[in-house]
Amino acid sequence: MTVTIFHNPDCGTSRNTLAMIRQSGVEPLVIAYLTNPPDRARILALVRAAGIGLRQAIRQKGTPYADLGLDNPALTNDDLLDAIAAHPILLNRPFVETPRGxxxxxxxxxVLDILENPDIGPFSKEDGEVIIDEQGKRLA
Known part of the structure; x- marks a missing residue:
């Protein structure tokens, strides 16, 4: 099974997601998207496959989103893709691609919804939030 994660190692959410993938028994293809950003076609394919709009795939917090005026509703997908190409940090993370979606x-x-083996056993996030308890019950 091929699993790909578009990963930012400085992001706790991305690290937690990667840990869950690995705990499922899979070593994913890890793409450090800040240094190896996906091209426009790949971004659009990821967004469409995830069932979201391009605007939903743009990160606002900790990015130049406001400085670039990306809140302007008149901007087209091409405008947004140009901004992501110039500033990969704008691409929200982590996107994960598996055979299940x-x-x-x-x-x-x-990520548990698209892993072949979502029964990963007990799991807590870095901040201590329990996702799966000792009995294997998913709490979040």
Missing amino acids: VRLCRPSEL
Whole structure:
């Protein structure tokens, strides 16, 4: 099974998602998208496969979103893709692609919906939030 994660190692959500994938028994293809950003076609394919709009795939917090005026509703997808190409940090993370689908995994536990083996055993996020308890019950 091929699993790909568009990962930012500085992001806790991305690290938690990667940990859940690995705990499922899969070593994913990890794409450090800030240094190896996907091209326009790949971004659009990910967004469409995830069932979201391009605007939903843009991160506002900790990015130049406001400075670039990306809140302007008149901007086209081409305008937004140009901004992401110039500033890859604008692409929200982590996107995960598996044979079962594509998700923007915010929150990180959304990855469980597309893993072949979502029964990963007990799991807590870095901040201590329990996602799966000792009995294997998904809490989030």
